[in-house]
Amino acid sequence: MAPVKLRGMTWDHRRAIDPLTYSLPQFRNRHPDIDIEWSSRPLAGFEFTSVDALAEDYDLIILDHPFMGAVSASGSLAPLDGIGGLSDDLFVGPSLATYRMKGSLWALPVDAAAQVAVSRPDLMQALDAEPPRNWSELISLGAKARRRSLSLAIGLSGVHSLMTFFTLMANLGTPCATTQEEPFADRPTARGALGLLRGLLEFCPREALDWNSIRLHDEMAARDDLVFCPAVYCYATYAEADQRRPLRFHDLPGPTGPTGSTIGGTGLAVSAKCRHREAAFDYVRFAAELATQRVFAEHHGQPAHRALWLDEAINQRFGGCYRNTLATMEACWVRPRYNGYLAFQEAAGGLVEAHLRGDLAEDALLDRLERLHAGR
Incomplete structure (x- = not known):
């Protein structure tokens, strides 16, 4: 049979x-x-x-x-x-x-x-730098890297812009709404989160706005000028020994630490x-x-399985990825899941990216996100 x-x-x-x-x-x-x-x-x-x-x-x-x-x-x-x-x-x-x-x-x-940080350990060593623990240390690292003609990195194409905005909003203590019955975002917090993203982009190559999470990892492994990315959905396989330059993963250096990363x-x-x-x-x-x-x-x-995140052999295979990002993973924020959310996510990602490109003003972005979230 x-x-x-x-x-x-x-x-x-x-x-x-x-x-x-x-x-x-x-x-x-x-x-x-x-x-x-x-x-x-x-x-x-x-x-x-x-x-x-x-x-x-x-x-x-x-x-x-x-x-x-x-x-x-x-x-x-x-x-x-x-x-x-x-x-x-x-x-x-x-x-x-x-x-x-x-x-x-x-x-x-x-x-x-979840969204965590990723680094090129060889470039970090050349800068004599430790992984930043918060956003202030991140920007200091960006300035130090720029003096050596190096850059920070981020992947902000479409939906990835929205995910990083979500992460910063949650990290700042006022997460975005998860139901359509609530206002989408606290305006002062949203302005702060967008400001942090714009400030980060000053230390990143412009093409970061074209990168999704896979492309971000590919670029960091292939190029020799991208030192550190503060928030990307982790692909632990890029820490494996068969990579040209194995990457290393770290807890999210958010404004208040690892809390608030958007789970994937x-x-x-x-x-x-x-x-x-x-x-x-x-x-x-x-x-x-x-x-x-x-x-x-x-x-x-x-x-x-949580037990495997604590397993020594698995951590050794992936450069300590799971152990080094466990605090972030355990403190994740869950994005909206309501019926119809996926249409919002697709459109909203493009709007946040457009703002970061300079094509959409901050007030216009927040107004459009609010209407889109409410289904208008």
Whole structure:
């Protein structure tokens, strides 16, 4: 009898696809009657493609938690409430909680991330500099780097502008609204956060406004002038030894320290239209296991189990990434997840980027963000 075949979709990076494909032999050993074919798509598609549309064609879907409002309203995913042994304390930060909506769990965290800092240790050593602990020290580092014809770095293309704005707002103690019933942002705090971003850009190459999180890591590993980035969604694989210049990750140097970073990461979901739901649930149970997430980490992934963030062997493989960013991860802020938020996120990211390019005044930006958030 031919095995059940499930189709899965993730995003196109070795952090995403390699853990899934390299762990398949262990799954097949346990479930020889189930096979899985994984496909991938670019990061931009991962951030915005409708989960409802993916659920028409795929059984297993790797997705981001801001989709939870839409999927809980549409019923496009199968709730995972019957998957036993899942509790918040097993996972780092609010990773599991981000996938709960309207009383159900819609995805299992298989990858954990937040906006953290990243450095080029060789360039930091050349500057005789330590990783900054707050924004004031960051700007001092920028000035020191500029005197040596070096730069700070940031990735602010589209949605990444909005995520960094979110992080600064939360760090300053007045986070943006997570429901449409509240005003989007406290104006004085928003002005302060935008001012911090504009000040940072004075020490960054102009092309930083064209970079997403993957491009930011690629540029820092390839170029020899980018010293330090204060806030980017961590790709721990860039700290591995096979990189041209392995990067190092650090807690967020926000205005008040690591608190307030906007959580990212990904979850594993099952389509409500999956014709072999029990087989798909078997894979979810497999992916939830500590041993499986250890295999993920051994193949460039970012485990969501808290125990693995404390594991010495894994930290050694990734240059101490997890240990050095745990405080940030545990103090994360969860961005909005209401039904309709994804349309706001896509449009708002472009507006914040336009402001940082000098194409949209601060008052006009904040007015438009407020109207967009309210659905007007």
